[in-house]
Amino acid sequence: MESKIEKKEFNITVYTENQIGLLNRIAIIFSRRKLNIISLNTSPSEVESIHRFNIVIHETEEVVKKVARQIEKQVEVLKVYFNTNEEIIWQELALYKVPTDVITEHVSVERLLRAYGARAVVIRKDYTVFEATGHREETEALVDFLQPYGLIEFVRSARVAIIKASDGFHAKLREFERLEPGEQVAENEYLNKGQKVFTM
Secondary structure, eight states: OOOHHEEEEEEEEEEEEEOTTHHHHHHHHHHHHOOOOOEEEEESSTTTOOOOEEEEEEEEEHHHHHHHHHHHTTTTOOOOOOOOEEGGGEEEEEEEEHHHHHHHSSOOHHHHHHHHEEEEEOOOSSEEEEEEEEEHHHHHHHHHGGGGGGGOEEEOOOOOOETTOOOOOOHHHHHHSSOOTOOOOOOOOEEEEEEOOOOO
């Protein structure tokens, strides 16, 4: 019971047929509940014409379960999953702009690149841009390292994530097609534990 009360990061994965206007409706679901979205990414999925949203929030399992149910009621939404960070493989991309003269004078760039897994993507006389990929703690550690050397600009992408236990949405679509009308498929261990369907 305690795990449902404890707040932690959850990744909500939404498969949808159509993006137009849907992002706004999903955002309203979060704002009505006064929930802060930490990260939001939308991209094509492995299935043609199906889009995939990845939403990260820091909340209790109970709240996340209710939000997932509400999102799933949207007409264009095919399926919603939610997972903890331990159940996914995820990365974020970050870019760092620093003055070239300072960085070459005071920092062993080669050591910097090795230690943080970064790579130089643009080198100009006035500035150099580094790119790093990893978890948030890793990309933030590089921010802390570069701050004393006059970090000019920093930007981090939204999270991209793949569910460890997922067979992909293609398999789920085939499973839907095989079912008799009225049967239900249990795709998510959280959403299919006999819980009542949430209504506002």
